[in-house]
Amino acid sequence: MNAMPSNDLENLPVRRRDFLALATRALLWLTGGATAVGLGRYLTYQLPAERPTRFTLEPPQAYSPGTRAVVADAGAAVYRDQSGYFARSLTCGHLGCRVHPSDDGGFACPCHGSQFSRDGARVHGPTAQDLDGVALSLDEQGRLVVDVASKVDPTWRLRTDATAARRSQDAAADKG
Numbered sequence: 001m002n003a004m005p006s007n008d009l010e011n012l013p014v015r016r017r018d019f020l021a022l023a024t025r026a027l028l029w030l031t032g033g034a035t036a037v038g039l040g041r042y043l044t045y046q047l048p049a050e051r052p053t054r055f056t057l058e059p060p061q062a063y064s065p066g067t068r069a070v071v072a073d074a075g076a077a078v079y080r081d082q083s084g085y086f087a088r089s090l091t092c093g094h095l096g097c098r099v100h101p102s103d104d105g106g107f108a109c110p111c112h113g114s115q116f117s118r119d120g121a122r123v124h125g126p127t128a129q130d131l132d133g134v135a136l137s138l139d140e141q142g143r144l145v146v147d148v149a150s151k152v153d154p155t156w157r158l159r160t161d162a163t164a165a166r167r168s169q170d171a172a173a174d175k176g
């Protein structure tokens with residue numbers, strides 16, 4: 001007697017056709033879920049808050065002649081010389097890294113090694129430019145305000161009554 005060959009696949013608890021249907025459904029649910037999550041994130045995305053560009057500092061008299069004050073929050077250095085007050089951006093003109101005070105009294109860029117003098121002049125590259133001059137002004141309370149988004153000529157100075165008086169005293173002393 002020849003026994004008929006049995007089809008074991010037909011006797012499995014889950015047939016191949018059912019398994020494929022289940023797998024297809026599961027794949028569709030997974031794809032749909034991932035799409036829904038992605039769409040939800042896209043629709044609820046919020047742009048990062050813009051960084052402020054204006055920073056209120058101390059009143060001018062807090063900075064004695066010859067001062068260089070690094071204002072880390074602002075990414076700027078504020079100076080006072082004989083002519084008045086000025087500020088330099090601490091953003092390297094090469095690829096935009098933040099420069100840091102260096103041991104020689106200037107600034108150094110940690111990214112590719114550009115160096116700058118104490119007042120922000122380029123000492124060596126790869127950057128081709130000095131640190132940008134940025135605007136200083138006085139607010140209603142007489143405090144300095146630095147605006148790192150507002151570029152100014154490096155020779156620009158903010159003159160206050162105190163610096164004007166000092167310049168005229170110096171001029172009178174030179175004549176006398």
Ligand code: FES
Nearest residue numbers: 092094095109112
């Ligand atoms: S970003 Fe400063 S040297 Fe490249």
